[in-house]
Amino acid sequence: MNAFRAVAVAMLLLGMQGGGVPAVAAPANAVDKPVRIDIRNFAFAPATLTVPAGTRVVWTNRDDEPHLITSAGKQFDASRALDTGDTYAVTFAKPGTYAYYCSIHPMMVGTIIVQ
Numbered sequence: 345m346n347a348f349r350a351v352a353v354a355m356l357l358l359g360m361q362g363g364g365v366p367a368v369a370a371p372a373n374a375v376d377k378p379v380r381i382d383i384r385n386f387a388f389a390p391a392t393l394t395v396p397a398g399t400r401v402v403w404t405n406r407d408d409e410p411h412l413i414t415s416a417g418k419q420f421d422a423s424r425a426l427d428t429g430d431t432y433a434v435t436f437a438k439p440g441t442y443a444y445y446c447s448i449h450p451m452m453v454g455t456i457i458v459q
């Protein structure tokens with residue numbers, strides 16, 4: 345083991361014992377599995393979804409009617425009108441509360457809580 349490597353290992357061990365800042369940062373995009381929301385019977389299922397930051401959320405329209413996902417606060421781009429079986433995906437990078445609705449059927453509402 346050369347000197348540089350010994351110092352690196354020592355720093356790693358100290359970092360692990362420090363308890364504050366982790367010695368090795370997690371990758372920026374630690375969430376690789378999309379989370380799905382079904383649109384069924386004129387409702388979002390689940391209506392409220394809590395996910396870690398970086399999660400890709402995919403809506404799928406299971407109804408025979410078109411639905412159009414729209415952010416209540418214009419926090420993300422609206423989908424096009426989704427026909428049966430169509431999907432729409434948004435990656436939520438920043439923590440926050442994202443309310444959305446169907447602009448064709450505004451009584452259809454949902455919330456995504458990003459932690």
Ligand SMILES: [Cu+2]
Nearest residue numbers: 411446448449
């Ligand atoms: Cu709709």
